[in-house]
Amino acid sequence: MKKIYMLAATAILSTTSFAQLVEKTENLLTPGQSISHEAISSEGLSKALQNSDKVQTSSWFDYAFAYETLYASSPYGLIGNNLFPDSTILVNYGTSGYGAPWIHAIGQTFDVDALPFIVEGIALDPSQPFTIDSLAAFGVYTRVDNSSIDTLIFQVIAPSTDNLGGRSYFLDNPAPGDTLYMINTDWDYASLSTPGVMTEYRVLLDDAFFADSTANGLHYPTIAAGDVITPANGAFAGVFAVNMEFRPGYTFIPFIDTLNVNKNGWRFLSNELNGQDTDPTYTAGDYNQGSILPQDVRYDDAGAWNNSFIPHWAYTPTFGYEAMAIHAYITGEESTISVNELNNNFKFNVFPNPSNGVFNINLSSNDDNNVNLTVKNVVGQTVLTETVNVSGNTNHQISLTDYSKGIYFLTIGNETVKLIVE
Numbered sequence: 001m002k003k004i005y006m007l008a009a010t011a012i013l014s015t016t017s018f019a020q021l022v023e024k025t026e027n028l029l030t031p032g033q034s035i036s037h038e039a040i041s042s043e044g045l046s047k048a049l050q051n052s053d054k055v056q057t058s059s060w061f062d063y064a065f066a067y068e069t070l071y072a073s074s075p076y077g078l079i080g081n082n083l084f085p086d087s088t089i090l091v092n093y094g095t096s097g098y099g100a101p102w103i104h105a106i107g108q109t110f111d112v113d114a115l116p117f118i119v120e121g122i123a124l125d126p127s128q129p130f131t132i133d134s135l136a137a138f139g140v141y142t143r144v145d146n147s148s149i150d151t152l153i154f155q156v157i158a159p160s161t162d163n164l165g166g167r168s169y170f171l172d173n174p175a176p177g178d179t180l181y182m183i184n185t186d187w188d189y190a191s192l193s194t195p196g197v198m199t200e201y202r203v204l205l206d207d208a209f210f211a212d213s214t215a216n217g218l219h220y221p222t223i224a225a226g227d228v229i230t231p232a233n234g235a236f237a238g239v240f241a242v243n244m245e246f247r248p249g250y251t252f253i254p255f256i257d258t259l260n261v262n263k264n265g266w267r268f269l270s271n272e273l274n275g276q277d278t279d280p281t282y283t284a285g286d287y288n289q290g291s292i293l294p295q296d297v298r299y300d301d302a303g304a305w306n307n308s309f310i311p312h313w314a315y316t317p318t319f320g321y322e323a324m325a326i327h328a329y330i331t332g333e334e335s336t337i338s339v340n341e342l343n344n345n346f347k348f349n350v351f352p353n354p355s356n357g358v359f360n361i362n363l364s365s366n367d368d369n370n371v372n373l374t375v376k377n378v379v380g381q382t383v384l385t386e387t388v389n390v391s392g393n394t395n396h397q398i399s400l401t402d403y404s405k406g407i408y409f410l411t412i413g414n415e416t417v418k419l420i421v422e
Helices: 044-053 065-069 115-119 207-213
Strands: 028-030 056-063 077-085 090-092 103-111 130-137 139-142 150-157 166-171 180-186 196-206 222-229 239-247 265-272 289-294 327-331 340-343 346-351 360-378 383-401 404-411 413-419
Touching: 065 115, 077 103, 077 139, 077 239, 103 265, 103 327, 130 139, 130 150, 130 239, 150 222, 180 289, 180 340, 196 207, 196 222, 239 327
Parallel strands: none
Antiparallel strands: 056 327, 077 265, 103 239, 103 289, 130 222, 130 327, 139 265, 150 196, 150 239, 166 180, 340 346, 346 360, 360 383, 360 404, 404 413
């Protein structure tokens, strides 16, 4: 059952502070904060094993809920901030005085094959098309001008050369030899828009919408979608993003009119996953993340970040926008760990999976190949490395019986599959 967290204090910061970026795509980020790198709790592993045979091919994808289940974490709760397309209207920040809205768009990147969703019993095959059936998001709508009909925008973005086509990373973080990867959502300053949007959905915010809130006063707009995400290559398989913007239906007097006082406003909500001002656990290969478009990027004043939403890993943890309260209902093909095409003349499959720790690997190749095999645990530590000579059909066996029950990652060539030891 979906959990609704308590609403925490609204963020009141009017400026942003990002980790320094050397170059945006496939280059080194110097992190501005330490990053937690904890092992998955025994409770989380137990739930993973319990759910390993309860495969769903249609489900709501709520990363905060899945994260809490996996890591048995204690989220700080929902935090919020104003969402507005520019910084020329005022916001009353209480004791901090008046300032400007500094977040102009938000996004949530989804990775359907990530470990937290598998723990929830959701297993979609990222090599097959899947459909986004519905979208939803928590937020707070303040309506003080009944003459205006405002609009909430949902944008679906699939991996492409136009968007979600590049990665940034922290090198040697969270641990020496490890790498924390982020998939970036692009931004085009010339058109003040997100490029490569697959579909845009509009929710009209009027009197009826304002009156239709949850029992605790939150709004949860839910819309029918229908976007089909086709398979992408490599790290981008199973990845898509959903952006959100608020577009007012009114005109306003710059630096005089005030959001939520005499002008309608939308406050988005986001989850801080691992306690206040603490970075979440990072698991290699998990690209789920919250992102923001701050005023620096909106006004082309963010240096190397000018053309990108900022992933939560790359700004200071006090902001805490780690998992946006944006959810997607997805239907896809059941994930099976079977044949993996490494190139045109090499393939392998693994069985049984789950197992008691002994896995059979059938490898086949038209050529004579020496293939490197690596097994890592969920925190990225290597537990096994072997080199296998493959000629024609070759059977090979590995054993993880000396290691704890749980989830591991087997990499052969440039492909990775999940192994479950029960």
